[in-house]
Amino acid sequence: RSALDQLVQQAVQQVQDHYTRPMGRVAERQRDRVFVLLRQIPPVPGTVLEVVRPGPAGQGERVIGRVEVLNSEAGLTECREQERVGRVHAEAGDAVRRPIGTTRLLLAPCIPLLEVAPEIPDVIGERLRAALANGNFVRLTDNPDAERRAEAAYLASMQGDFVAHQTTVDEVLYPVLLQTPGKLVL
Numbered sequence: 439r440s441a442l443d444q445l446v447q448q449a450v451q452q453v454q455d456h457y458t459r460p461m462g463r464v465a466e467r468q469r470d471r472v473f474v475l476l477r478q479i480p481p482v483p484g485t486v487l488e489v490v491r492p493g494p495a496g497q498g499e500r501v502i503g504r505v506e507v508l509n510s511e512a513g514l515t516e517c518r519e520q521e522r523v524g525r526v527h528a529e530a531g532d533a534v535r536r537p538i539g540t541t542r543l544l545l546a547p548c549i550p551l552l553e554v555a556p557e558i559p560d561v562i563g564e565r566l567r568a569a570l571a572n573g574n575f576v577r578l579t580d581n582p583d584a585e586r587r588a589e590a591a592y593l594a595s596m597q598g599d600f601v602a603h604q605t606t607v608d609e610v611l612y613p614v615l616l617q618t619p620g621k622l623v624l
Contacts, residue, residue, distance in 0.1 A: 441622065442558070446565040449613060449624040450573065457541055457575045460533035464489060465514065472505045472517045472528045480510035481536075486520060488537045489528040502526050504537065543576040544607040546588035548624070551616040559615055562624060566613055579607050588612070 462476035472489070481487070485507045490499040503522030507515060519528065548563035571578045588610055591600035601610050615624050 442562055442565065445615075445622060445624045446562060446569055449566055450569045453570065453611065454573060454575050457536065458538060460490070460535045461487070462515075462534050464528050464530055464532040464534060466530055467519075467528050470519045471508075472519055474505070474515045474517055474534050475513065476510075476515055476534070480515045481507050483507050483509055486537060486540075487517065487534050490533045490535060491526075491529075499533070502528055502532060505534070539574050539577060541576045541609060542579055542607045543570070544579045544581065544584055544588060544604065544610045545570065546585055546592060546610060546612045548613045548615055549589065549592055551614055552622075554615070562615060563613060566624075581606070 461478055461481075462474050464472055465475045466473045474487075487505050487507065489502045489505060491502050492498075493500045501523060503526070504520045505517035505528065506520045507517050509516050522528075545563070545567055548559040548566065550559045567578065570576060584604075584607075588597075588600055591597050592612055597610070597612065604610065613624055615622065617623070
């Protein structure tokens with residue numbers, strides 16, 4: 439594989455890991471309420487999260503159910519059990535994550551922070567777009583106008599403002615090509 443293919447593959451793996459790793463763990467369940475300890479900023483009330491548990495003997499994880507965020511206070515997020523698989527309930531220690539494939543993602547053009555031929559960021563961006571579109575962990579939004587505005591916001595150091603005003607996407611991904619001692623990083 440070429441160096442560009444390896445860069446893109448590593449970036450896809452990082453994005454997949456980001457959207458499939460647990461956000462936190464179930465601390466306790468009381469009737470239809472599930473209390474979750476999150477490792478990040480709590481999502482807004484109304485957000486639906488999946489509760490997952492390791493499957494038997496190396497079969498990966500299985501979805502136990504879904505919970506809806508009610509409120510967060512003092513590091514504890516209270517959720518309401520929305521649906522469950524069979525008779526199984528969320529239990530202490532179960533992992534909690536965003537449902538795979540529900541995040542709407544806008545992919546900005548690849549921004550190089552080093553001197554390279556202008557075609558290279560374009561090629562990397564298109565390969566990254568194709569690889570993310572083939573995965574099922576995010577829903578990639580195809581909006582060329584918004585992508586150009588996202589790039590302009592990045593170059594003007596106004597990414598936060600741009601992201602805050604987005605209504606049709608949940609997150610914006612800014613792929614940045616840079617160089618560390620000895621290698622290129624995306």
